[in-house]
Amino acid sequence: MTRIGLATIAREWGRIGCIGFGGPPAHIALLRDLCVTRRGWLTDREFEDGIAVTNLLPGPASTQLAILCAWRLRGTAGALVGGLCFIVPGLLLILALAVLFLADNAPAWVTGAAAGAGAAVPAVAAHAAWGLIPGSRQRIGAAKAARVRWVLYLLAGGVAAAVTGPWLVLVLIAAGLVEIAVRAPSGRRAAWPVVLALPAAGGGLGALAWVSAKVGALSYGGGFVIIPLMREDAVHTYGWMSDAQFLNAVALGQITPGPVVQTVAVVGYAAAGLGGGLLAAFVAFAPSFVMVIVGGPRLERLRDNDRAQAFLTGAGAAAIGAIAGSTLPLAWSLDRPWQFVLLGLAALWLLVLRRGVVTALVACGVIGAVIALF
Template sequence: MPLASLTTVAREWGRIGVLGFGGPPAHVALLRDLTVKRRAWIDTREFEDAFAACSLLPGPASTQLAIFTAMRVAGRTGAVVGGLAFILPGLIAVLAIAAVSLSSEPPAWIAGFGAGAAAAVVAVVAQAGIALIDPRRGLVYVVAGTAGAVFLGPYVVAVLLLCGLASLGRYTLQSTVWPALVWLSIKVGALSYGGGYVIIPLMREDASAWMSPQAFANAVAYGQITPGPVVHTVAFVGYGAAGLGGGLVAAAIAFAPSFAFVLIGGPHFERLRGSKHVRAFLDGAGPAAAGAILGAAVPLLDSFEHAWQWVVLALAGVALLRIAPIWVLVAGGVAGVATTL
């Protein structure tokens, strides 16, 4: 028997989607407060195990946790309702911002806010990459990753083949936006390990065909400031590529794997979490994710068009020692607005 009605799921998960500023830590805290503390739908151990399993999957872990907890209290239909309720508020906000900021003549204060937030986001991205580094593991990461690749050999070959065919299709049909946009969205939703920031290096090269470096840096910043997962950034890029339709298609493709992983694999989460092969593979992928994120921070510097953005970056780096990233980004945006007055 379902523990909650679909109306309750839509309302509660929608509330989290509206209030979920601050990235995955905030999302997990809000979901835990709802399902474990206030409603007692799920016990603490099951919740923590579910989050651990979601963290082993590619794609946005907090989104997958939202889908799983909704399925746990209202079945598969509840998973769809809860997942959409969690995703849509931030998606709508990102698409609205994209419509304004990517217009031919955006308001000066919007451009200033984006430039300021984009300067601060470089420090936030660098901090996220550094946080993934575990200096105690060293070479063990490489050995574990190799072992994982050996045990999962057929799957690795299949993924590489898929990547190769998709890349071939992309360059063969490079005159058309849609194949490249679809491939970008697949990478974001199904092939990204190591947290939301990994999508930055996955998207940057493709996005350069549709928007300037400054616009892409703005997209990364707006994906952080709006509620919900940072994966919403892909909708901003999709809007830049093909308007509203591109934004919606990009988001649908990017989030579809999360629904599929949970709806199909949810009953097997405990076995997934305990798999030594999966753990070994991800132990090797972890350092690669950290390197990719840190590497993504460098090209974002190319977006700087004003000298004052370097000042914002320096102040953001100091502020992150004590202040949550979302407030650092907002402060950077406010500083940018101030330069337009």
Template sequence: MAPVPLSTVLREWGRIGALGFGGPPAHVALLRDLTVDKRGWIDAREFEDAFAACNLLPGPASTQMSIFCAHRVAGRAGAIVGGLAFIIPGLILCLVIAAVALQDEPPAAVDAFGMGAAAAVVAVVVQAGLKLIDPRRGLVYVIAGALGAALTGPYVVVILLAAGFFELARHKLFSAVWPALVWLAVKVGALSYGGGYVIIPLMYGDAVEAQRWMSEQAFANAVAYGQITPGPVVHTVSFVGYAAAGLPGALAATAIAFTPSFVFILVGARHFQRLRTSPNVRAFLDGAGPAAAGAILGAAVPLLTAIDATWQWFVLAGAAIALLARVPPIAVLVGGAIAGLATTLF
């Protein structure tokens, strides 16, 4: 197949980045619709194998998948263009929101909007953690999940548990803003296994507890904004960077967090099939999965403590009921945000 023009990659991947509301499932569905179903650029089996391999890598899987697909149809230049086109639309929106929401005194409507979404996001995070649980491996999940949930505080580097591996305890290495921010972004981009939600405990310990760049409520709002906006959930790191060091901090944290995804694909795409079928890699991920589930469920605890208004508990209850009724998470989050906004009218 002749390489796809970079202008086409820029347009199509930019469209997905701008319209990709709903998190990784929506992103992957849009990529598959474009590259497999409509254009026939990638074989269906190759697409599925590549996505499986991306899930074995640290960092945001849907971002890596967007880079892989662009690499597959337009080479290395396509990977860079497509990856950036996928990331930048959501980043711009997140920076605009951060500039308003992270003011010392944000507008009441903006604050309520974020608080409503933050209440709903607790239920969404719990659901994400429960989905990772494999009932066939109950004892492993009890042990690893308990460790993951208990240790999702300021000392977590990354959840790693596989056939004798255990969680690596993290010490507070830096006190200055920039070194600490760089280290946080490295953890998010290069050391986080288990999907986008694992970054929540990784960031919470630094952003709220260790460095105190954000309040619990501001962090919970940022997590919600990272899911309401299009593009990768990892955009939450831009809010943390903005809180730490303004616009330069947001841009630097985002660049550092996403760079490993480009490196992994540009260097390792040709090894994807071997990676996916490696028994050693599978054994490692079989162990990391339970701990990741525990970490995600544990991440709901600090998000829950950020709820301090009575109406937020009603939003949380409504969100839980909606998720049980199989309402899409993005709709639940938007509904929570609108409910929060409505409180400013009364």
């Protein structure tokens, strides 16, 4: 393990946390440039192994990669400092924007910008799902039976996100366990915390922590799976925010640097103010720190663990379906005619022209602000 000063880790990981716009691809590129290309702290093989391992874990993969790289350089202290410095800049910014965009007496241009950016969110979700499909198809294999299972996992996740809501976690876990059973029918079955699929009794901070725990511990298939995981609880079960406000939360999670999972902080703010936002972020990110620090060297074995690979194959495919399925209720929640026009333009920009997500959200937000003013 190369020992690097904590001040250096804080500075470099904090820099990435400030400029890491664009989600996991941008975070991976910045971490590779820092740790492999410029500083030579890690080899290409070590970095690629880190990507493979974190993709097998639930939760925000790019955040876990940042924590893992810092852990390799300075152990537990490095993981804590690097992870926090990577997360905190975007977290502070998204909480500040949440105060502005969720205010009861927000200026007209602010509400217009929120409605404009929110209108693009269904297209962003569809774009995210489409981008995940090639890797998932490669993972499932070329056999006809495997392709059939893959389609069924996609459909199950899509239906769960579009219709059943709170039972999505059970669908994700079931898809993973089915794939394990198919690939290793005589192997020992793994136990999974399916109880997290259920809503928490009552409400308040306990319910907020419960919802955030589901996001941090059971979000397979990329950061965007938090949309179907959180929407039902945040909007319908507990009523912390409206559908329009949830769209705003997702948009803020995309236009700010750092991991998309920071969207949970906006939901926490809507539920219980700044304290709720900080609590939600802590609970959502804590599993990532625990898995990397406690798992340590044993994480490398996941690459060769057939059951872990099989579970992620099934659960990941269902998660992609869930992300795609979430576009329907998200689009249905739009309530202004001009928002559907912006949704169509965003879909053209992202799905046909294959341009950037941040650009689409910012442009739609600007158009929404202009419409609100005039």
